[in-house]
Amino acid sequence: MEEILAMKGITKVYPNGIVANKDVDFSVRKGEIHAIMGENGAGKSTLMKILFGMEQPEEGEIYYKGEKVILHSPNTAINYGIGMVHQHFMLVPSLTVAENMVLGVEPKKSSVLFDFEKAVQMTEEVSQKYNLAIDPKAIVEDLAVGKKQKLEILKALLRGAEVLILDEPTAVLTPQETKELFEELINLKNQGFTIIFISHKLKEIKQITDRLTILRNGRSMGIHETKAISEQEISRLMVGRDVVLKVDKQPATPGDVVIETKGLSYHDATGKPVVNQMSFRVRKGEIMGIAGVEGNGQGELVELITGLKKPSVGDIFIGGVPVKDLTVKEIRNLKTSHIPEDRMVYGVAAEGTIGENLISDRFDHPKYNGKLLQKVKSLISRSEELIKDYKVKCDGHTQQVNMLSGGNIQKVVVAREFSSDPKLIVADQPTRGIDVGSTEFIRRKLVELRDEGTAVLLVSADLNEVLELSDSLMVMYGGEIAAYFEDASQVDEMELGMYMLGLKTMEQHEMGGATGE
């Protein structure tokens, strides 16, 4: 197969001095699915941004169909036939599918007006041609995530893309949606399209790609035939050591109930129940996982428990204390820790130093706070201790948090939350978007704390994580408990998918007495 695209000696240094790519060679053959793998901060996104014209490299050349090209902007890339499906969808929610499709290349009638009918027709044509069914008149905000992604792919195809870059496309999908996406990608591949697929997930990459490029610390670790390389070899190349993907853990020995909810409900501003009549409990020394497609009330449930939102109906008890009317601080004082979903908004003060962030939950503790001034020395020594214990890679406690990589920022959050001797940890997507090394570290810590008797409520979109870590497992769908498994190790992934998509719901008696009723 001929080479459609090649990048040679790409070096990219960001203004803040971070070398994102160093002398990277990369090439793709026409009609293949090519994976780009690497830990967070390995330079995958930067390399793809360069390829899509969003960033300019300091050094290096890009060849497209044998010709040297300079990609000034996404527009240039699109004109050459390079399209990108971003991880965060580039869609306008209030507009229709057809309007999103033609944005920027709007068809006109009588030379001034927007021709909506034509837009619908164009959408239908592309949709039929590539067998990606979508309703052109649907409003984008009503679409499921999988459909939005489909729309993004169609947008690129409409603009004449021959090379499609997909940035972690499966991160937001259910197992069923992922399967559908893979079928569509293979279908596109058979029609001659070239697909570049960015992912962390080894299993998927083995399943769908022809070749793969591994990046580590901004350098390429070579291009490999997917069939010829083992999963262990890939992870060794990615992190430079063999990552244990299985979490070693002993069976749980649950004790007393730590958190219990009764008929917990939350209604959003429009009055819709986002969390509906949830009753469950988590015991000491137990990890209860919550699986579910994002946006089925998990985020709100976490906010209710941690006091960021107040329940509309129902009660929450932590260690027997009703917490419904308590402040966030009072709930934290009940030894509740919270790893928030969005670390940059709720997890850290990005402009603050690592030290400041590490003590932000306990700066007023007498140990660190004198009558008038803070006890700087004990603050510093505690920060340094935590940085060491949690292996935060940084220049010291005075470094700004937003200078760190995602994985290290999350380690700062985790260090703070895990070091306060918690009785309950509410972990919302604790390893989202971070590198394998940090992920493994955080997962191991969670299991350690469980063994020490902490109750853990784990919300994660990563099914493997939920299945691997959880002792018991709950599935949320539409704000309700769709299923409960006393023993998470007995759960089948495909069956779980059925509950997650709402295709199946357990009856009350199937869930057993364990949900607190």
Place this chain on the structure above:
Amino acid sequence: MGSLFDIIFSANFGYAVLRVTTPILFASLGALISIKAGVVNISMEGTMLTAALAGVAISAYTGSAFGGLVGAVVVGMLLGLLLAYFALNLKTDIILAAIAINLMASGGTVFGLFVISGDRGISSSLASKVLPRIQIPILHQIPVLGPVFSNHNVLTYVAFISVALVYILLYKTPLGLRIRAVGENAHAADSVGISVKKTQYIALIMSGAFAGFGGAFMSMGYVSWFSTNMIAGRGFIALAAEALGMGRPFGVLLTSLLFGSADALANALQAFRIPSEFVQMVPYVVTIIGLVVYAQRKHSAAQKVRQEDRA
């Protein structure tokens, strides 16, 4: 107070409502376009004030009312451009930049007026022109409707026609689609090659143009002179009208009419023995009540559903 009702239900009052709604409507349409593009223009007040002076000065200088109108609109557009340059190129906070324009206008117009006419308060020494009124042929003869709808200043008709034009612009043209896309998700627009900056420049310049029309109406239609601070908060009332209008051109029309009615009522009440300071409060009080009702309704709609759920 019986005679108050006589006043309100008279054709004169209806005529007055349309007349005083005109500047508010212009400004709120301008604000609407800017907000749709995600760049709120709160300098409508200062822009209208500056445009009002520009209209008077240029019409006096050229001897042409039309020339004054064009001048006012161009000045409005230039101020929109200035705001865009500050906010989009120099990356200043758009609210602060707009406040600066408002302050600059309130002082600058007094200075400008003094330089041009030697007066500090009013431009009556300038031979400025007034934009024509239009009698609508058949409608003019019809009782009640005629006195209400006919014989308005040309800009009053332009304002009401603009509602439909803005609707077509925002919802039926590629530019409108782009404006809405940019305002809602600039990254999405950017990723398909739409220049966010250019689109926002266009929106701010258009909002300035509408403020220019509003300003021209004030000094060359509503009255025939410029006086200091003559916009008297209409540019801010327009922002409230935009918010209450739910971001839709026809919603904005209705809320502008509401505030226009309050304004007209204040004018009518001046005939009674009520302290004029109190009467002049009416439009602003209505603005505040309007905003409270708006917020309350959003709140109670949510609460109602919540209670139904509980039952």
